[in-house]
Amino acid sequence: MTPAQHTDAVAIGEGLPVKSDRAPLLTLNADRSPIFLGLIETWRQRELFYFLVWRDLKVRYRQTALGVAWVVLQPLLMALVFTVFFSRLGHFDSGGIPYPVFAYAGLLPWTFFANSVSTGSSSLLANSYILTKVYFPRLLIPLSVVAVRFVDLLVASLVLFVLMPFYGMGLGRNILLLPAMILITGLFALAVSAWLSIVSVRLRDVGTLLPVLIQLWMFLSPIIYPATFVPARWRALYSLNPLVGIIEGFRAAFLGVPFEWNSIIVAAVLTAGLLIYVVYVFFRWEDRIIDKL
C-alpha cells in the first residue's frame, strides 16, 4: 500500500484518500492536553499506582535486615535523643504531657513529611529508566512515594498505642480528626515532592541542598518544642509554615489538647493552593522534563 500523506487532510476535507472515516483513538502532537484529561488518566491508571507502591514496600521490607522495624525505630530513636537532650537541657514546657510522648507525636507527621519529600524530590530521576521507556501519567511516581510513606506512618503510629498507656494516657474524641490531619499532611507532602521532583531534573543541585533545608525546616517546626514556645507576636508569621498547623494538629488529635484552629486552617488553605499550583506546573512541565532525563 502507498504510504500516502496529506498534511492538509488534517483540515476538514471530504473524500481525501487517507482521511479516516473513524476518529483516531489518540492523536499525538505538540499541543498541550488539558490538565483535567491528565488527571482523569492518572485516575484510570490506579492499578499501576498500586503496583508501584507495592514494589517499594516489598523491596524495602525485604532489603533491610530490620525491615518494618526501621519505620518505627527512626522516629522512636529521634524521640529518645530529643528526650535526653532537649527536655533536660531546654526545659521545654510540653504542657504537662510526658516529653517522649510529646516528641513522638510531633515526629510522626514530620517523619512522614520529611521522608516523602526527600524520596519524592528525586523520584523522577530515580525512575528515569522506566519513564524514558514507557508512557504512563508521571504524577503516579511522586504519588506512589507519598503513599509508601503513608503506610510507614500508619505502622509508626502504633507505637503511640503502647507509649500512651505506659504513661497513663488514653485517647479522646479528638482522635476522630486524625484522618483529616493525615490528609492535609499527605497532600502537602505530595505538593512539595511533586514540585521538587520536576525542579530537580533541571537543577540537579536540589538533591544536594535539600537535606540541609529539611534540617532547617525541622527547627522551624514545633517538633522538639511546642508552638507556644514561639513569642506571641511572632506566632502569626510562624504559622505560615503549614507544618505548624499540621504537627500541632496531630498532637491535639492524639493527646487530647485543644485544636489550634487558626494554624490548622492556614495549613489547609496553603496546602490546597500549593497543590493546585503544583499539579498545574507538573502537567505543564512533565513532557519537557522527559526530554531532559
Added chain:
Amino acid sequence: MQPIIQVNNVSKHYSVERTSSIAPTLREVLTLKIRRPHTNGNHENGSDLWALRDISFSASAGEVIGILGRNGAGKSTLLKILSRVIKPTHGEVHLFGRVGGLLSLGTGFHPDLTGRENVYLNGAIIGMKRAEVRQKFDEIVAFAEIERFIETPIKYYSSGMYLRLAFAVAAHFEPEILLLDEVLAVGDGAFQKKCLERMRQVSSQGRTILYVSHDLPSVQKLCSRALLIEDGQLLEDGAPEEVTASYIKILVASSQES
C-alpha cells in the same frame, strides 16, 4: 485499507544546552556523536538537534514493519513518539488502536523481587491489566522456561533467564500496535526461533508490529515491509529485501569513509 497508524510530517527537536560543567551529560555525548555538519545552520553553537525531520508513513492492521537505520538515525526517537514517551515537535500521529511499546525488555524489573512478582510488576508497567497477567501467567512462565525459579529473586537469575522472562512477558502483551526496539535477539538460537514464531503469531491475529532491529535476517524473515531512516529522515519505504539492500549500501559507504 484503513490505516491503524498514521504519521504525518513528524519532526522532533532537541535543544541541547551548552553546559559549563566539566562532565557532560550522557545525552550531550550522544548528540555530539550523531550530529552531522549539513543538518542545520545552528549547529555551530551546539544548541540544536533534529532527531527526526518530516517523517510520514502509515501502517495498516496486520503489517509487520521493520525499521532500519544506523545508531542515532532516529529509530528509537520514532518509537518513543509512537509510544507517547516523548512528544513530537511538529506534525502529528493518529493512532487507531491501543499501543504497546517495548522499548526495552524487563522495564522496571527489580532484582530483589521474585520472578513471579516481576512478571506482575513489569506487566503493569508496560500496560497490561492485572487480570490479563493472571490469566496468561502460566503461559508466560512456560514460554520463558523458568518454572523452577519463578519464586526466586531475579538477582540470582542468569542473564539468559532474565531476558527470557522479560521477553515472555512482552510476548504475551497483545495491544493492537506493538512497538519493539531491539528486543527480539534474545537468548540462544532455539529461543530466538521461538520469539520470531511468537511474533508471527501475534501479527497473524491482525496486530501491527513496528520492529526496530540491526538484525537484518530477522527483519527479512518477519517483516512485510521496511522503513529506512537516516539522519532523522525517511529515506526509503518498501519491501524488506530492497530496503535492507539500501541499508547495507549506507553501511558500506560509511565504513569506507572512516
